Amino acid sequence: MSKFKFPNSIISRPVYGVLKPRNGKSHLMIADAEGAEALFEIAASNTAIMAKSHILYFPKNTGQSYIKKLEKLNAAQLYIGPSYEASVSRLRRVLEDAHVGLQVYLTGTESLIGQAMQEIVAAGIPHTAIQTEHRGSVARRMQCVHCKGITEDVVTDPFVCSHCGLHLFVRDHYSRRHAAFQGVCVDAENPGDIPDPVELYS
Amino acid sequence: MSIQFKKETFRNDYTFKNSQWAIDRFPFPFHEDSYMYSVNMEQHQGGPAGSVFEKRFDVDEHYLAEMEDRALVLAEDPLRCQSLPHMTLAGWDLLELIMVSKSEDYPDLFQLHREGNNWRWINKPMKIDDQFVFMDETTLPYGPMEYITRQTQGDFAVLDQRDDNLWMDAGMVTTQADWSLDFDIGMNFFEWHAPVPKAHEMGIFVRALKFLLNIQQGSPARRLNWTMTVNPLLDTSPENYHKWGVEKSTLTVENVGEKQHLRVELQTFFRLPRSNALVFPIRCYLIRLEELVTVPKWGRRLHRIIRDLPEELATYKGFISNRPMIQEYLSGFDDGQPTSDGIWPD
Numbered sequence: 001m002s003k004f005k006f007p008n009s010i011i012s013r014p015v016y017g018v019l020k021p022r023n024g025k026s027h028l029m030i031a032d033a034e035g036a037e038a039l040f041e042i043a044a045s046n047t048a049i050m051a052k053s054h055i056l057y058f059p060k061n062t063g064q065s066y067i068k069k070l071e072k073l074n075a076a077q078l079y080i081g082p083s084y085e086a087s088v089s090r091l092r093r094v095l096e097d098a099h100v101g102l103q104v105y106l107t108g109t110e111s112l113i114g115q116a117m118q119e120i121v122a123a124g125i126p127h128t129a130i131q132t133e134h135r136g137s138v139a140r141r142m143q144c145v146h147c148k149g150i151t152e153d154v155v156t157d158p159f160v161c162s163h164c165g166l167h168l169f170v171r172d173h174y175s176r177r178h179a180a181f182q183g184v185c186v187d188a189e190n191p192g193d194i195p196d197p198v199e200l201y202s
Numbered sequence: 203m204s205i206q207f208k209k210e211t212f213r214n215d216y217t218f219k220n221s222q223w224a225i226d227r228f229p230f231p232f233h234e235d236s237y238m239y240s241v242n243m244e245q246h247q248g249g250p251a252g253s254v255f256e257k258r259f260d261v262d263e264h265y266l267a268e269m270e271d272r273a274l275v276l277a278e279d280p281l282r283c284q285s286l287p288h289m290t291l292a293g294w295d296l297l298e299l300i301m302v303s304k305s306e307d308y309p310d311l312f313q314l315h316r317e318g319n320n321w322r323w324i325n326k327p328m329k330i331d332d333q334f335v336f337m338d339e340t341t342l343p344y345g346p347m348e349y350i351t352r353q354t355q356g357d358f359a360v361l362d363q364r365d366d367n368l369w370m371d372a373g374m375v376t377t378q379a380d381w382s383l384d385f386d387i388g389m390n391f392f393e394w395h396a397p398v399p400k401a402h403e404m405g406i407f408v409r410a411l412k413f414l415l416n417i418q419q420g421s422p423a424r425r426l427n428w429t430m431t432v433n434p435l436l437d438t439s440p441e442n443y444h445k446w447g448v449e450k451s452t453l454t455v456e457n458v459g460e461k462q463h464l465r466v467e468l469q470t471f472f473r474l475p476r477s478n479a480l481v482f483p484i485r486c487y488l489i490r491l492e493e494l495v496t497v498p499k500w501g502r503r504l505h506r507i508i509r510d511l512p513e514e515l516a517t518y519k520g521f522i523s524n525r526p527m528i529q530e531y532l533s534g535f536d537d538g539q540p541t542s543d544g545i546w547p548d
Binding site (some may be wrong): 010011013059078095143145146148166171172173175176178182184188189190191 | 237281373381384386387388389392393394395396402440441442443444445446447448449451523
């Protein structure tokens with residue numbers, strides 16, 4: 001379920017592929033919510049891979065739905081965390097020990113993929129060793145260009161910045177460094193003239 | 203001639219104006235009566251005496267006021283100047299390029315004395331006289347890029363060259379046409395241009411990149427770009443758009459000639475020697491329409507450009523809602539006469 005085909009967009013907007021098991025000495029898999037399903041598909045197509053895999057998983061609003069099945073994958077290490085943010089120090093520690101031959105798999109929401117990508121690239125892992133696959137919600141992680149605050153899980157355009165309260169429209173312009181799309185004041189030229197919010201891609 | 207530096211503002215009471223000298227040398231960007239994107243690069247090896255193309259880094263009557271405006275922007279938002287850690291060497295390259303160029307091109311205003319790595323830099327208009335050790339950051343009050351670009355008109359994007367691409371990895375950006383360094387830093391050439399409509403499909407950026415990757419030391423290049431700005435606001439940043447955007451709605455039939463400005467960017471490109479980075483200065487020149495139309499050829503031509511510009515470009519350049527008013531004003535200066543080729547007044 002929940003594979004979304006993003007419409008064509010501008011060149012800074014990330015595009016995602018389909019995860020494929022690769023040969024590697026070790027495998028780091030980071031997923032949130034419905035991203036678990038992409039991991040099941042990898043495990044099904046290559047049963048040997050899990051014994052060399054470290055999974056970091058964040059259920060978000062899927063609760064317990066995928067936990068049992070993830071446990072049954074018998075990954076070498078399985079970490080179920082309350083949020084991606086909470087796992088960052090752990091992820092950095094894991095990346096310190098990363099060796100040549102590590103394969104990275106990122107799957108789930110754009111927010112998760114973008115933030116994990118940023119850490120992994122910063123750790124010097126070559127981009128050729130990183131695969132991504134979008135699953136689940138099309139919510140975006142947005143940066144307010146005015147106050148610089150990040151609003152997570154944005155599903156409408158325009159939306160209200162959770163920090164400064166401005167009404168922002170959703171751009172496709174994307175910064176890998178911020179792992180966020182850009183939000184820009186929607187009523188700057190005509191204050192108070194705020195269009196009704198529309199669901200993204202509706 | 204010696205330049206008379208003006209005391210003026212680019213915000214609040216907006217006292218910025220061009221003298222007759224500045225109007226005469228304004229870099230009018232249209233060489234014919236219509237406009238479409240093009241790579242339009244040429245060598246940056248001087249130009250007609252007195253023109254903005256003559257010197258490597260043009261200094262004009264707005265110098266001190268522009269530097270004051272930059273200091274105000276930076277005090278409010280230090281993120282307008284950023285340099286990723288690997289770009290410090292390029293910062294020194296840039297400092298050297300500007301100091302050497304300005305001291306050679308304007309010896310009455312700037313002096314550079316060098317004994318080995320012990321340098322003394324004198325900037326007379328800004329009353330700066332500093333001694334420092336070249337390549338030793340601890341001897342300057344700012345990093346090398348910030349130090350020298352606080353003293354040089356125009357924005358600066360410093361581009362790292364690797365993987366056959368250019369990466370915006372450092373910059374000083376306070377007079378931008380609505381783009382954010384803080385958001386775009388770290389992007390490659392295609393990514394930071396991503397929001398520009400049409401030009402990607404036209405292959406503009408592929409050709410421009412090919413050209414830029416091959417720029418050699420000592421052979422800088424240049425081009426002009428343009429947009430429209432209401433009020434002489436240098437800092438048309440996305441960061442502050444929620445504050446200045448409303449000024450676009452203040453245009454009326456009565457004030458359009460005074461408030462509406464043509465904003466021209468003189469973009470130059472220099473290869474830097476040690477880092478092999480490319481520095482991309484983006485120098486902004488503003489002219490109010492009522493100043494511009496004092497040159498009859500420019501008034502005629504700008505009218506035709508604005509009238510015929512594709513809607514997508516007028517939208518991207520941010521003046522679609524004001525276009526009818528601007529066009530109406532300019533039509534009063536277009537008698538239908540033919541115009542001569544090239545950008546210069548007749």
